[in-house]
Amino acid sequence: MSDAETTATTGGTTAGAAATREEKLVEYLKWVTADLQETRRRLAEAEAADEEPVVIVGMACRYPGGVASPADLWRLVDDGVDAITDPPTDREWDLERLNEKCYSTRSGFLADAPLFDAGFFGISPREAVAMDPQQRVLMETSWELFEHAGIDVTTLKGSSTGVFVGIVEESYHGLNVPEELEGFLMTSKLSSVASGRMAYTYGFEGPAVSLDTACSSSLVALHLAIRSIRSGESTLAVAGGVTIHADPGGHIDFAKQRGLAADGRCKSFAAAADGTSWAEGAGLVLVERLSDARRLGHRIHAVIRGSAVNQDGASNGLAAPSGPAQERVIRQALADAGLGAADVDLVEAHGTGTTLGDPIEARALLATYGQGRRPEHPLMLGSLKSNIGHSVAAAGVGGVIKVIEAMRHQRMPRTLHVDAPTPEVDWDSGAVELLTDPREWPRGEKPRRAGVSSFGVSGTNCHVLLEEPEVELQEEPAAEPGSGAGAGGVVGGGVVPLVVSGGSPGGLKGVAAGLLPLVEDGADPRDIAGELVSSRAVLGWRGVAVGSGRDELTANLGVLANGGSGPGSVIGTGPVSAPDRVVFVFPGQGHQWVGMAVGLLDSSVVFAERL
Incomplete structure (x- = not known):
């Protein structure tokens, strides 16, 4: 080459x-x-x-005054009910000794706190007796939470659902433990099990956290749940708190410090304030991302615009509140929400009725929310504690539920027991006004917003900002009490089946009895029927009430509520877990088989199209 x-x-x-x-x-x-x-x-x-906003898609609660639902809580605050009572007689408390040690024994008590449907949750009677009643009430309230959200909780097994629960009191049994209960006490008294038992029972695999920041526990639990949703570690989260007094030690200890109100009533921000009043309760909310709620068709009760948590630090006393820290946590929450102080209409305050704490809180509110506002648009200030007392770890979440119900009903309830605003505060230094009378709260051009505060005796402070959802996202479900969706005296579309289930015969009767007011008050039975089969768990004891008119449905549902059966009411049992798919079976032989389906072809358009 x-x-x-x-x-x-x-x-x-x-x-x-x-x-x-x-x-x-x-x-x-x-x-x-x-x-x-x-x-x-x-x-x-x-x-x-x-x-992306995190939203509240479910609520459940138990508070003094017979409150067993968010609707009950609204009726209590809207009617101005004072739920303070004498101590219950079913707890084996030494009431004579309590009266000797404590100058004030009246408080807000849960009348049915010792009751528990152990069999429903697969818990033996002996273990149930050993369980801290706070765990019992939490379990029952959690079931009600998912029913309120329209979610079959049995479908969430294996999901990244988180549980964040505030719980303080751990004095159940004390040192006097019956021998037959030994062996159950480790799981029955540990606060960590309060959240863990819920996750175990339902099969949740997200974080399960029990926390104690005293009076701010439930709001801090909500704050952590929000962060868990935002970070993606939880797709859905339960948040709230519980307090039930197993013994009167807290009453006696606070009486020694002269911290209890003489008449057992919290006079929040009032000149007559003379101390706090202890209360019991449980409150839970269910939170998830806005986009998930929309995609899944979950009803949105409120949007959580922002939240913040901080600590008093080295303040003027271990248990004394810090005004500067309270101002900071409010400003931090507003910054997290991207809001100005004037964008908020109402604050559901901590408002314990003490002569030390209330003035400090009022000054912090005046220094933050009270500045730069138009005089005709002051920040309105209320406190649930004036109705029920201070429910400690369940206090903040109770305020959240109260505010959401106030938005729904477009009215701010009044705060009780205010003779006059406390003279310890210069109320002219900012535009903040006590709700001594109810105030209308109509929808306007801008969304209605409210803050909720909790300040722990440990120094941990929390502030949460709520906003009403868009109108199209807050429609009442047709089957919810008071929806007003009427269908007259006759149900269209032929016979309607109302399918109910319970964990026991008594539970089944209770579910049927609970549906009776819905049918009687005008809710469309077709909508109720749809909700029952699409958003409720299917349990072992089952019943069906059928009818083509409201009177017939009411009568047959009443038969189920009394534990009976008849031509239009059937009771039976079945497997606890429902099958993945539903099939129609037409028994018979020869021409009978054909006849079985013909009726459905004529009466059900959906069935005919599917076939």
């Missing part, structure tokens, strides 16, 4: 290699560009997820 031929060949090889390198470089640059675009997309999604 000549030199010229060699050069030409070498040059061609070099040119080919260069072309190959360029192609590889182009491919590499394409890959890097695509990878950068994917990274940007993921970052954008992460940032959007972090900023």
Whole structure:
């Protein structure tokens, strides 16, 4: 080969290699560009997820005054009910000794706190007796929470559902433990089990956290649940708290410090304030991302715009509240929500009725929310504690439920027992006004918003900001009490079956009895029937009441409520877990089989189309 031929060949090889390198470089640059675009997309999604609102899709509660639901709580505060009573007589308390030690024994008590349907949760009677009543009430309230949300909790097994529960009191049994209960006490008294038992019972696999920041526990639990949802570690989260006094030690100890109100009533921010009043209760809310709630069709009760938690630090006393810290936590929550102080209409305050704490809290509110507001638009100030007392670990979440119900009913309830605003505060220093009378709260051009405060005796403070949802997202479900969805005296579309179930015969009767007011008060039975089969767990004891008119349905549902059966009411049992798919079976032989289906073909358009 000549030199010229060699050069030409070498040059061609070099040119080919260069072309190959360029192609590889182009491919590499394409890959890097695509990878950068994917990274940007993921970052954008992460940032959007972090900023996406978290919403409340379910609520449940038990508080003094016979409160067993959010609707009950609204009736209590709207009617201005004073739920303070004498101590219950079913707890084996030494009431004579209590009266000797404590100058004030009246408080807000849960009348049915010792009761528990252990069999419903698969718990033996002996273990149930050993269980701290706070765990019992939490379990029952959690079941009601998912029913309120329209979610079959049995479908959440294995899900990343989180549980965040505030719980303080751990004095159940004390040192006098009956021998037959030994062996159950570790799980029955540990506060960690309060959240863990819930997760275990339902099969949740998200975080399960029990926490104690004293009076701010339930709000701090909600704050942590929000963060868990935003970070993606939970897709759904239960948040709230519980307090039930197993013994009167807290009453006696606070009486020694002269911290109890003489008449057992919290006079929040009042001139007559003379101390706090202890109370019991349990409150839970269910939270998830706004986009998930919309996608799944969950009813949205409120949007959580922001929240913040901080600590008093080295203040003027271990248990003394810190005004500067309270101001900071409010400003931090407003910053988290992207709101100004004037954007908030109402604050459900901590308001314990003490002569030390209330003035400090009022000054913090005046220094934050009270500034830069129009005089005709002051911040309104209320406190649930004036109705029921201070429910400690359940206090903050009770305020959340109260505020959501106030938005729904477009009215701010009054605060009780206020003779006059406390003279310890310069109320002219800002636009803040006590709710000594109810105040209308209609929807306007801007969303209605409210803050809820809790300040723990440990120094841990929390503030949460709530906003009403868009109108189209807050429609009442047709089967909810008081929905007003009427269908007249006749149900359209032929016979309607109301399918109910319970964990026991008594539970089944209770469910049927609970549906009776819905049918009688005008809710459309077709909507009730749909809700019963689409959003309720199917339990072992089952019943069906059928009817083609409201009177017939009411009568047959009443038969189920009394534990009976008849031509229009059937009771039976079945497997606890429902099958994944539903089939129609037409028994019989010969021409009977054909006749079984013909009726459905004529009466059910959906069945005919499907067939």
